[in-house]
Amino acid sequence: MDLQICFLGTAGAVPTPSRNLSATLLQRGPDQVLVDCGEGTQRQLIREGSGIHDISHVLLTHMHADHYLGLPGLLKTWDLWGRTLPVAVYGPRGLFDFLDVLKRIIGKVHYPLTWHEIRPGEAIVFEDYRWEAISTDHRISSVGYRLVEDPRPGRFDPDRARELGVEPGPDFGRLQRGERVLARDGREVAPDEVMGETRRGRTVVLTGDTRPCQRVVEAARGADVLVHDATFVEDERERARETHHSTAREAATVALEAGVSRLVLTHSSFRYPGKRILAEAQEVFPESWMPSDHDRVIIPLPEKGAARFERISRQQGIKGVSAQES
Numbered sequence: 001m002d003l004q005i006c007f008l009g010t011a012g013a014v015p016t017p018s019r020n021l022s023a024t025l026l027q028r029g030p031d032q033v034l035v036d037c038g039e040g041t042q043r044q045l046i047r048e049g050s051g052i053h054d055i056s057h058v059l060l061t062h063m064h065a066d067h068y069l070g071l072p073g074l075l076k077t078w079d080l081w082g083r084t085l086p087v088a089v090y091g092p093r094g095l096f097d098f099l100d101v102l103k104r105i106i107g108k109v110h111y112p113l114t115w116h117e118i119r120p121g122e123a124i125v126f127e128d129y130r131w132e133a134i135s136t137d138h139r140i141s142s143v144g145y146r147l148v149e150d151p152r153p154g155r156f157d158p159d160r161a162r163e164l165g166v167e168p169g170p171d172f173g174r175l176q177r178g179e180r181v182l183a184r185d186g187r188e189v190a191p192d193e194v195m196g197e198t199r200r201g202r203t204v205v206l207t208g209d210t211r212p213c214q215r216v217v218e219a220a221r222g223a224d225v226l227v228h229d230a231t232f233v234e235d236e237r238e239r240a241r242e243t244h245h246s247t248a249r250e251a252a253t254v255a256l257e258a259g260v261s262r263l264v265l266t267h268s269s270f271r272y273p274g275k276r277i278l279a280e281a282q283e284v285f286p287e288s289w290m291p292s293d294h295d296r297v298i299i300p301l302p303e304k305g306a307a308r309f310e311r312i313s314r315q316q317g318i319k320g321v322s323a324q325e326s
Helices: 041-048 071-080 095-106 158-163 170-176 214-219 234-243 248-258 274-284
Strands: 003-009 023-028 031-035 055-059 087-091 113-117 123-125 129-135 143-149 203-206 225-229 262-266 296-298 308-312 319-321
Touching: 003 041, 003 262, 023 041, 041 071, 071 087, 071 095, 087 095, 095 113, 129 214, 143 214, 158 170, 214 248, 225 248, 234 248, 248 262, 248 274, 262 274
Parallel strands: 031 055, 055 087, 087 113, 203 225, 225 262
Antiparallel strands: 003 023, 003 296, 023 031, 123 129, 129 143, 143 203, 296 308, 308 319
């Protein structure tokens, strides 16, 4: 099952000529989930060409304008285009207050639209994975989100099944589904005799705006990818503390303590070039990446290798595997 992260907006607080406001698209097989929806997000989605109509859930991390002002336009565009598929919007405490204002802006839409305030520890459950709300530390009520896949069955060993007297065919499928079957000699064969060890799923954590905190460290423990606030550099650490954001070094320290495989730095201030933010993080955590808008992280199944960074060529408008510089 493919899993990738597309960074639609990587700027902090205000846009720049090259960076849109906060928005991240998670694509897992046919499922598309949008985390935050800053101003201009729908245009970024159209440029991306990844199926704007296929988004089923919008997850807001907090109710600051640079994370939600793109949502009214997106909801209205879906209505104008005749959308019929349902949309569910989740966010922390304060979402319903936003809804009271939004109703007067967009009016009635003609597709199923639901709103849900979510608290840390609660989950949005899909067929074989879930999105968990995690506790973060920002100036207002806020949450991050953790995508957690269910464990997968181990690999089936057909040769071992034959050795035990199981006939190829439907019984092979029953064993893989966890059922016991009868061998040729009448002996019962259990799935654990022919199945390898259970394989772990993937975990992705997106913090939204936050100070570095132990709650995020625990939520990100062992994650394949951590997407963390890196608004400031160390020269403005006091400013980061005052505004409840993180420096690149602080984000890297969280990644190191949590033992994640890859760190992705987002919500960067226009004050600094991306190379400076990235260099600061890599001093602490070498596997740090700094995306520009429309760059991607591809996360294969654990047994197929580590996540890789895919950068979009600014000059040619094509995708290409890139090194980590920004």
